[in-house]
Amino acid sequence: MKKFPLVVLMALLLNGCNDDTSEQKEFIDQVKASTTPKVEKIPELIEFEYFAYSAANLRSPFVAPQPEIIQNNLTQVKNCLHPDPQRVRQPLEKYPLDNLAMKGTIGSNGQTWALITATDATLHRVTVGSYLGTYDGRVSQVNSDYIELIELIPDGSGCWKERQTKLEMLEAAIDGAN
Known part of the structure; x- marks a missing residue:
């Protein structure tokens, strides 16, 4: 008697596994019969027009020109201050002053050099008359804790103006020397 409910349950479960899909097939056939396939025309191709470059x-507009090329192509206004385009550039002129740091000074026989580091960790020595920075900065004075520069700044009208600038030694460089 205990097996009877189990047999009834099994019969009900097996009845649910019926493979009768005739209703679904009938619905699919009805949908196929009532719709007509519509294929759009292929658009006509536009003939390619050849363009000679x-x-x-x-x-090239995608490659930035070198600063020297731009400066050489500038028209110089007569009777006004401007940088010498024929002057050979020095290594520290490719760095803005923000990327340079004074680390100290050395000297002998009355000549003093300032020690300058660039962002690529190279050490350079400069003295009066050396050039550094992107604005044709010429060193006018070397002191123990700063150097003075005279830079040429464009004024927008084709001429240039002189500007005096200082590159000072950082406090960390002074503390590190002790």
Whole structure:
């Protein structure tokens, strides 16, 4: 008697596993019969127009020109101050003053040099007359804790103005020397 409910339950479960999909097949057939397939026309192709590129020998707009090229192409206004485009650039002129740091001074025979480090961790020595910075900064004076520069700043009208600037030694450099 205990097996009877189990047999009834098994019969009900097996009845649910019926493979009768005739209703679904009938619905699919009805939908296929009532719809008509519509295929759109293929659009006509537009004929390609050949264009001859004629600017191959001009400067590429995607490559930045060198600063020297720009400066050499500037028209110089007569009777006003401007940097010498023929002057050979010194190594520290490719760095802005913000990327340079004075670390100390050395000297002998009355000549004093300032020790300058750049952001690429290179050490350079400069003296009066040396150039550094991106604005044609010429060293005018070397002191034990700073150097004075005279920079040439464009005024927007084709001329340049002189500006006096200092590059001071950082306090950390003084503490590190002791």
